[in-house]
Amino acid sequence: MEYKKVSDSMVEQYHIILQSDINGVGRLFGGRLIQWIDEVACIVAKRHSGMNVTTAAIDNLIFKEAAYVGQTIVITGKITYVGHSSMEIRVDSYVENNKCQRCPINRAYITMVALGKDDKPAETAKIKIETESQKAEFEGAKKRIIYRKQRKNEGF
Numbered sequence: 001m002e003y004k005k006v007s008d009s010m011v012e013q014y015h016i017i018l019q020s021d022i023n024g025v026g027r028l029f030g031g032r033l034i035q036w037i038d039e040v041a042c043i044v045a046k047r048h049s050g051m052n053v054t055t056a057a058i059d060n061l062i063f064k065e066a067a068y069v070g071q072t073i074v075i076t077g078k079i080t081y082v083g084h085s086s087m088e089i090r091v092d093s094y095v096e097n098n099k100c101q102r103c104p105i106n107r108a109y110i111t112m113v114a115l116g117k118d119d120k121p122a123e124t125a126k127i128k129i130e131t132e133s134q135k136a137e138f139e140g141a142k143k144r145i146i147y148r149k150q151r152k153n154e155g156f
Contacts, residue, residue, distance in 0.1 A: 003128040009047035011040050011077040014096075017069050028067040033093060034058070037108050040077040041089040045112035048079050048087060049124035056086060057111040057148060065095065065105040072096040073105075080134075081141030085114045085121035088141045109144060 015021075015036060023029040038055055045053040067073060074094045081088040089110045094102035116122030129135050 001123070002125040004048055004125045005128045005130060006078055006080075006134050007130075009044045009079050011043045011047070011075075013040050013043075013075045013077075015073040015075070017067055017071050017073060019069055022069055026068065028071075028073070030063060033063075033067075033073070033106060034061070034108075036073070036075050037061075037091045037093065037106070038110065040075045040091050041108075041110035041112055044077040044079055044089045044091075045087050045114070048082070048127075049114035049122075051114045051116065051122060051124065052119075053087075053112045053114055055110060056113045059109055059111075059144070059148065061106065061108045063106055065103060067095045067105055074102060078137075079127055080109070080137040081145070082124060082127045083145075084123055087112045087114065087124065088144065090137065109141075111148070 017028055021028055021032045042053055074096050075091060077089050077091045079087055080090045089112060091108045091110060092104060093106035094104050096102050114122050114124040129138055
């Protein structure tokens with residue numbers, strides 16, 4: 001089985017918040033941010049697997065700060081874990097000021113599934129762990145998988 005490095009599939013995406021991205025109270029609409037997060041996770045998973053992918057779960061979505069019209073949003077994604085066909089992607093979102101300083105506004109973990117030519121789950125490349133940080137993310141992902149299965153079994 002092929003192995004790929006975390007850096008091979010990392011993504012960084014930028015958005016300027018427009019009026020059409022704002023909710024009724026003048027802040028970035030959470031649904032828009034979730035769309036951007038899902039897109040970044042999809043690109044990371046496609047880069048890693050070299051296949052079409054589908055979103056299986058979005059969890060641990062925590063909104064830390066608000067964002068407003070005219071601000072720049074930076075969204076980064078990296079793979080943290082690979083199973084047989086599933087991949088966990090960590091996506092961090094930031095507001096970037098005019099001095100390129102970033103303030104975190106969200107972190108999410110997304111489970112993506114690689115799809116073969118028959119549109120069924122297909123085995124994908126494994127992850128090559130190269131740093132202590134990557135190892136910590138990988139080990140944390142194992143725990144999150146247990147929690148996801150537990151929530152699924154409990155009907156959540």
